[in-house]
Amino acid sequence: MPSSSGSTPLSRPPEIETILTTLSRYNPETTTVLQEYVVTQCATGSYDLMANLALLKLYQFNPELMRDETVLNILAKSLTVFPEPDFTLALHLLPPSLLHQYSSASTPNSTIPLPPAADTDDQLSNSVHRLTYLNSLLELAAFPAFWRIVSSDVDEEYADLVADVTGFEDAIRRGITKSVTVSMRSFKLESGLSWWNFTNKEAVEQWVEAEMPGWVIEGESIVRKDEEDTTTAATSAVQPATGKIKFEQFSRVIRRVYENELLHH
């Protein structure tokens, strides 16, 4: 089940479960426990949406307790589960002033937006803007642009922001894999280089073998081999103009005709 369905992840320790299911989620003192939990998530690669949102809510209620680092880590973590809407849900719980001045213009003839404009005075705002921009790139499936920005030399801030999350790159790659497997039946091997940020074809091949069961490499393309076909549109196959009508449906008409016959004789 997707994470936003609120189901309990296996990695959640019992004391967190208690916090989330009782009123202690409003107790300001639980911020320390939840903050530690975020650190754990970053270190081990696990992920717990409800706990992170609960912490953001506590920050909402007790702004003086807010820790910039934790907030940024939560946002970075929610990037890793894209295409889930988790990043957006987290944004809703942030103080409005953080996003107030965010804007990213689009270039003409391109759907890919530019990085956010000039920096504001607030360091936290700037970081949030950058992460939001990264999220936009992922949502727009502009994967080459995403990798370019994240590993950019021009603005090292981006790399700093995601540095705390172990396995960030692989997690993003997995998200991209999900998008790709859902929408494609086959694609060129060399696209894999820019989409997954690999430097050579062998790395791509290794990735496909490890992470994409049911897909094989055929020459210069990566092809889906299993029978699972995701191209089933919502209402299944084309329904023919039905010729079948049950006899009972005629009952009203027949009865009426019968009555008419009776009455007129």
Added chain:
Amino acid sequence: MDTEQVAYDYDDFIQKTGDYDFEDDEPLATDLIDHEGFDEEQLLQQQQLFQRQIQIQQQQAAAQLPDAVRNFILYFHHCMKENNVYDLHGCYENSFNRLTEKFYKNTPWPDPHGVVAPLVNNDQPFVTLYTELYYRHLYAKLQPNLEDRFASYDNYCIWFNYIFDSSSPPELELPTNWAWDIIDEFIYQFNSFALYRSRTVRKSHNDEEIQQLREHPQTWSTYTVLNVLYSFIQKSRMNEQLEAIKEGRDPDEVAGEDGSRPLYKTFGYFSIIGLLRVHTLLGDFTLALKTMEGIDLSKKSKYARVAGAQFTTYYYVGFCYMMMRRYADAIKAFSHILLYISRTKGFHNRSAQYDSVTKRSEQMYALLAICVALCPTRLDDSIHTTLREKNGEQLARMQRGGEESLPVFEELFSFSCPKFMSHGPPDYDNPANNVDPLQHHLKVFMMDVKRTMLTPTLRSYLKLYSTMNIEKLATFLEMDPEELRSGLVVFKQKSRQVRWTEGSLLDGEVVNVSDLDISLEGDLINISEAKIGRKFGDWFLRNTAKYYAVQDTILNKNPEKQEEKEHKDKRRERREKNAEKKGNK
């Protein structure tokens, strides 16, 4: 006043509208004021005189009460003491509104402490309840000032303390819709206060008010409101009761002593919906839906009869789904309640809440338009028609996509979203730092919308072909092929959503909700579209039956039997339609 007199049908007295003409004010007894000098005795005398004058004024004010109103108050009090829920319901639902229309259209009801309290011998619970009605009327028809807001808050505190008094829980039983209205109004005033506060800080230069706001951070604080709602839920053990009902057990077993009292049960249930609302107002959509997990919306509980609660529930549930990008679920929620409203239209016309119901349904149509634009789905015919009537032009613009659609999205969102608020007090010292929460949520929402701007154009092209080359499509759209590829991935991504199938509101599985599906093979796009076959046979039969009915009406055969038949036919049609739908799945 002897309250024993009140045992009659006071409806007769509604006819009497005579106002008392009151005698002239008794002149101030100036001769008692000694200008020579003061001494203790005279001071005392003056005090007594002053008190007597206040009493006289009160009596006169009471005497200024129209007869009907005084009788109403006494009768009302009587019902409450007797715990006569049925008549209490009548008082609340009908008489109060009638008297408001007649006497207090634009003025407040008689002052609770000055006028009403003496009438009922200062019976505190009744006075508190009456005060709640007094303020509700004030908020609805007039503009409450800061003092009024503080006072109504205090009144709620008194009322809730009275209910939560565990040493002697009240035997009182209120009609369900009144209980809902109390919770509803409580949250509404909380919301209204937050908005008033941020407006005052931002715009007005009323330093006195700002000072007062600063000094009373506890008044209408989020913690208080949450405390009240959670306490009701805990006291009535509502979640445990709901779980028991789900598993088919008897809820009274787990209810505990307090939970089995009807008053706590009612308030407990409605507090859950209250929490749904409060969490949404603060921007926590997941928690809002999670709080509702005990409630099964498809079941008809006795609380489902309170129409106001139903509207609120579906509105907020739908809105939360929309913010979580579960547009299909949102559409379902909105359609359900809008259908209900349209079917019970005649019923609501006479209710005092008609205006608020209309406003809500317009908001829901607007949200429905947004969701349909973002996730094209077939709607029920009647809803579709009304939607086209109300928001047809906006829907068309949103569906066309592109830059011009964005302002429409913003307009509809701002019109129909809940009145978001921020949790704590605003920054009093730097008013410029306070950003409107509505703008914040709108901005985040629009970020999502902007990413789907390409979709409608893509759809229109994709519908025309069953396969197409990316290069070719890129030329049509004047786009870079690689960017187009990304766009197609996005299109595919957006058409897969989490949709509810069973279980609590947050559950769901990822399914394809679009009627158009694509899959990329290298540079080739494969497109498949779902077509719903026209069912000619069914259509003809249905219309044949309708023509027979028309024929009969014209010939005016057997009108009674005709109505019955039509009724049965309609029901049968609906059953058949459902059976077909199930059969064809």
